[in-house]
Amino acid sequence: MVIVYESKTGFTKRYAEMLASKTGFKVFSVKEIEKIDKNEEIIFLGWMKVGKVQGFDKVRKYNVKAVIGSGTGRTAEPDTETVIARNNIGNIPFFYMRGGCLPLKQLKGMDRLMLSFFVKMLKKRKDMDEETEEAIYNIENGFDGIKEENLAPVLEWLRAKA
Ligand SMILES: Cc1cc2nc3c(=O)[nH]c(=O)nc-3n(C[C@H](O)[C@H](O)[C@H](O)COP(=O)(O)O)c2cc1C
Structure with a gap:
């Protein structure tokens, strides 16, 4: 693996x-995928961009045993089933882990443009709730949601698989 x-x-x-x-x-x-044997079992991790797990299309023809998406949301957005369907993950186990983001001003190009637009949209929401406020704050100021404990479900899955 x-x-x-x-x-x-x-x-x-x-x-x-x-x-x-x-x-x-x-x-x-x-980028190093060619070094990996086609039969080798893979745990894949990719950052999420507008609901898509980045890089997964490049590895899906390999022997992927688990997919992990990392985004800024508290949970997979809009929900796990939608992410699995949108990314054609099928029956491969999928895990979501909260990642983090740089302050918006430190992003460049298209990514910055897209997130600026997203924040504008969030700010216009009539049903502003605590989670939306947090999302706006985190995108504008950056945050680090990485925690070792977030790996627990994957480690559990590995133990059960062994
Ligand atoms: C253009 C853009 C779109 C994004 N879309 C999503 C998304 O749909 N869901 C989500 O949870 N996070 C989204 N994010 C946040 C990133 O997935 C998150 O910051 C991730 O942890 C970054 O990982 P990296 O540092 O490995 O690139 C988006 C970020 C950018 C720049």
């Missing part, structure tokens, strides 16, 4: 490395 990740600003990479130190599995970025 190996770990493969796709990370833009480093949060998902941190989860990949944390998981590697817990399991002893080797870590590869998606």
